[in-house]
Amino acid sequence: DQQVKQNSPSLSVQEGRISILNCDYTNSMFDYFLWYKKYPAEGPTFLISISSIKDKNEDGRFTVFLNKSAKHLSLHIVPSQPGDSAVYFCAARGNEKLTFGTGTRLTIIP
Amino acid sequence: EPEVTQTPSHQVTQMGQEVILRCVPISNHLYFYWYRQILGQKVEFLVSFYNNEISEKSEIFDDQFSVERPDGSNFTLKIRSTKLEDSAMYFCASSEEDRGWQPQHFGDGTRLSIL
Numbered sequence A: 001d002q003q004v005k006q007n008s009p010s011l012s013v014q015e016g017r018i019s020i021l022n023c024d025y026t027n028s029m030f031d032y033f034l035w036y037k038k039y040p041a042e043g044p045t046f047l048i049s050i051s052s053i054k055d056k057n058e059d060g061r062f063t064v065f066l067n068k069s070a071k072h073l074s075l076h077i078v079p080s081q082p083g084d085s086a087v088y089f090c091a092a093r094g095n096e097k098l099t100f101g102t103g104t105r106l107t108i109i110p
Numbered sequence B: 001e002p003e004v005t006q007t008p009s010h011q012v013t014q015m016g017q018e019v020i021l022r023c024v025p026i027s028n029h030l031y032f033y034w035y036r037q038i039l040g041q042k043v044e045f046l047v048s049f050y051n052n053e054i055s056e057k058s059e060i061f062d063d064q065f066s067v068e069r070p071d072g073s074n075f076t077l078k079i080r081s082t083k084l085e086d087s088a089m090y091f092c093a094s095s096e097e098d099r100g101w102q103p104q105h106f107g108d109g110t111r112l113s114i115l
Helices: none
Strands: A011-015 A021-026 A032-038 A045-051 A055-060 A064-069 A074-079 A088-095 A096-098 A105-110 B005-007 B011-012 B019-024 B031-037 B042-048 B053-055 B067-070 B074-081 B088-095 B110-114
Touching: A011 A021, A011 A088, A011 B088, A021 A032, A021 A088, A021 A105, A032 A064, A045 A055, A045 A064, A045 A074, A064 B005, A074 A088, A096 B031, B005 B088, B011 B019, B019 B031, B019 B110, B042 B067, B074 B088
Parallel strands: A011 A105, B011 B110
Antiparallel strands: A021 A074, A032 A045, A032 A088, A055 A064, A064 A074, A088 A096, A088 A105, B005 B019, B019 B074, B031 B042, B031 B088, B042 B053, B067 B074, B088 B110
């Protein structure tokens, strides 16, 4: 099942700089897209979402952009902080269920 | 902040045995879910539950699996006769969704190890 893909397994960013995490999807029927953050031995923690009818949603340091024509979304974190180091999952909602990507491990370098 | 709680955190079971994983969703939430993550793989949807019945299930959720809300607070996943390939992290989630779409909130998971 490759409906949601995160092609970068890892990303390292200097503290204070912008982190950009990317996600691609194939199913046009998804109605919401979400980003979750996951620390080891914990469950995914909801960060931010965007409706399929929007192209941008912002919450503090986190902004999600949606490009429907390209079937692509991205999460921007600015400025990046050491506590942002975690695995980030992109997820897409269709018919109540979430379809997850494989995750990107973000490491913030002090 | 309210959270989804799961017990136990780790369950070790012999193959062929029944196992019950327990979850307490956030109290005012109406939709409940189970997901699993096999080591090194994606988080996969298993089942959603609303108004005391299954609303959607995946092809993984076969006759060996069942869910129940035995009282007003617990939500359980039962695997009747466990197989080695059932070894995974199992995550419970819940969402509000009584006034439009709301995100799913996850528990910290139960690691199920089948021997």
